Amino acid sequence: MKIFIHADNDDALNAALRTVQTGRGQNDVSASLLITEIAADAEKHLSESGLSTSSMVGAKREYADGGADSKAYKWSIATTWVRIQRGEHGWYLTAVERISQRPKARVIDIYTLSDRQRALIAKETARAAKAKAKADRKIAREAKRAAKAAKIAIRTSAPAMSHETQMAA
Known part of the structure; x- marks a missing residue:
């Protein structure tokens, strides 16, 4: 049938x-x-x-x-x-x-x-996982850069100690 x-x-x-x-x-x-x-x-x-x-x-x-x-x-x-x-x-x-x-x-x-269909699905899944991992690494790099930039900004915005204050310390 x-x-x-x-x-x-x-x-x-x-x-x-x-x-x-x-x-x-x-x-x-x-x-x-x-x-x-x-x-x-x-x-x-x-x-x-x-x-x-x-x-x-x-x-x-x-x-x-x-x-x-x-x-x-x-x-x-x-x-x-x-x-x-x-x-x-x-x-x-x-x-x-x-x-x-x-x-x-x-x-x-x-x-x-079929075996061919399973292989195609596995290939597509691996490709998608690789693309996701790449995107995750990019986001992590950007977050690290942003954190580093924020740390530098905090250091530069802190008030500088005067010479007298440094001597007293």
Whole structure:
């Protein structure tokens, strides 16, 4: 299965979800709302990590949330698990399954990146850390210069002792 996540494809997305959603969990995951939000959030997360849209291709995200019901029962409940994958033109729904979720279980939210994508994120993080360290050193140098200038200003503004005062001391 590979369905493009777009407002025009709501019918196809809902049909894929209906294959696994029955009974109480009929609308665990709504195509028009949650799947598009999951894709938009994944796009935002990856771009904030420093990946360009072309280097996001192949990234995957898995998501499942039983909602408030998973905390209300003492037995596990069935919920919908979805996997989306970034393609060249956007996000695609690639898998939908019914899973059991234990009470008080956390939301399943997993990003899977390729080695190349991890390397790009690490490179971007190192570059940002280096730039921050450089800026911090510059601020420290300026603060040191300002403190030194203030110290010199204090020394020069102190009243000079007269010759008589120096002799008495």
